[in-house]
Structure formats: structure tokens, C-alpha cells
Amino acid sequence: DAKTTQPPSMDCAEGRAANLPCNHSTISGNEYVYWYRQIHSQGPQYIIHGLKNNETNEMASLIITEDRKSSTLILPHATLRDTAVYYCIVSRTSGTYKYIFGTGTRLKVLA
Amino acid sequence: EAQVTQNPRYLITVTGKKLTVTCSQNMNHEYMSWYRQDPGLGLRQIYYSMNVEVTDKGDVPEGYKVSRKEKRNFPLILESPSPNQTSLYFCASSLRQGGGEAFFGQGTRLTVV
Numbered sequence A: 001d002a003k004t005t006q007p008p009s010m011d012c013a014e015g016r017a018a019n020l021p022c023n024h025s026t027i028s029g030n031e032y033v034y035w036y037r038q039i040h041s042q043g044p045q046y047i048i049h050g051l052k053n054n055e056t057n058e059m060a061s062l063i064i065t066e067d068r069k070s071s072t073l074i075l076p077h078a079t080l081r082d083t084a085v086y087y088c089i090v091s092r093t094s095g096t097y098k099y100i101f102g103t104g105t106r107l108k109v110l111a
Numbered sequence B: 001e002a003q004v005t006q007n008p009r010y011l012i013t014v015t016g017k018k019l020t021v022t023c024s025q026n027m028n029h030e031y032m033s034w035y036r037q038d039p040g041l042g043l044r045q046i047y048y049s050m051n052v053e054v055t056d057k058g059d060v061p062e063g064y065k066v067s068r069k070e071k072r073n074f075p076l077i078l079e080s081p082s083p084n085q086t087s088l089y090f091c092a093s094s095l096r097q098g099g100g101e102a103f104f105g106q107g108t109r110l111t112v113v
Helices: none
Strands: A009-013 A018-023 A031-038 A045-050 A061-064 A070-075 A084-092 A105-110 B004-007 B010-013 B019-025 B031-038 B042-051 B054-057 B076-078 B087-094 B102-104 B108-112
Touching: A009 A018, A018 A031, A018 A084, A018 A105, A031 A061, A045 A061, A045 A070, A045 B102, A070 A084, B004 B087, B010 B019, B019 B031, B019 B087, B019 B108
Parallel strands: A009 A105, B010 B108
Antiparallel strands: A018 A070, A031 A045, A031 A084, A061 A070, A084 A105, B004 B019, B019 B076, B031 B042, B031 B087, B042 B054, B087 B102, B087 B108
């Protein structure tokens, strides 16, 4: 399973876009990129996932580079409630069902 | 409401006293798993199950057992808890392997003294 690299922490001003990067240079062709977040010690919450194309939902946008070796999660208008640890995960589409969580990026949204 | 329910949310127990943490999901998901979360180590997978009666070890299975007799339930069993199993535990479920959203429970904070 591919490993991911994320910056340990980031700050973002409230109302501005938060851009969270993730490197996954060893990703395989059958692996998706997932993003989850964890607020305090609550259960992780799914945000978005993608394989090749950019994706958008009501929470965020996911931009995946053409070579798929990195991606960026974009929270378009960050609020204080977006303060959390954000995890970027790659996972296969078949075989073992397994997420490998890294230590994530601690995003702090500032008023 | 789609959810994964863990019980108990908090538990303090003594070394060696068997305990079970229950996990139940109401989404008819095939895939379920257990994680533990420790400071500085992130979430690590303990066991997972791809369907009823099908379970397999994750990264840190030592000291734990699981069973999957029904699709909705996936209990985590600590036969003889030790202090190094003090941790925050999460259960998760997913419709299918890969390509889908996983739902996590709210967590069980276990302290073994």
C-alpha cells in the first residue's frame, strides 16, 4: 500500500480557501486517494475521494495531478469548524480492505 | 440515520479482566474494521472483516480477537487486557472494498490499569 506525506500543520484565515497538499509518489494504478478529517477525538469523517479526475462535493474539492503522485484538498471557504486533523490515504480498489493512516495535517482556522 | 455505534464510549478496567467492545452498523455494509489511535502513532488497523465469518489481521492484532457472526455486528474482544492496550478505539464500516466512503463510530476510550 502506498504511503502518503503531508505537512504536520497549517493555518488558514477564516473565509479563505484552505489548500492541503499530499504526496503519494508510490501510488499504484488501482489505488484511490481518500481524504478524511478528525475533529478532536471524534471518529474520522469522510470528505472526498478520487482516482484520476478532479472531484468536487459539498464539502471540498480534490485536485489530483496528472501523474497521480500528489493531490490537494481544497476547502473553498474555511470556517472555524473546519479546524481538524486531515488525513490523506491511498487505498486499493480490490483485495485487502485496508486504510493506512499517517499522522495527517493539523489545520487550524484562525478568526 | 446511517451510523456506526460503539459501546461503551468510555471504559476503565483492570489488567486481565476480559472485555468486549461492541460495534454495530445499520447500513448493511459488508466491510468492517477496528482501529486504535495512540498519540504520535495515528490510527492503526487491528482487524478487518470483508464479510460474515471472514476476518483477517490488520497491523496490530496481538492481544485482540474479533468475530463476525452477523453482517451488522463486529465486536472487539480483549481476552486479557494489559496497560499497553490503553487507547482510543474506532470501528468503521464500508459498503465495499475500495472506492467507497467508510463510516466511523464515535470511539471507545479504554483505560487498562
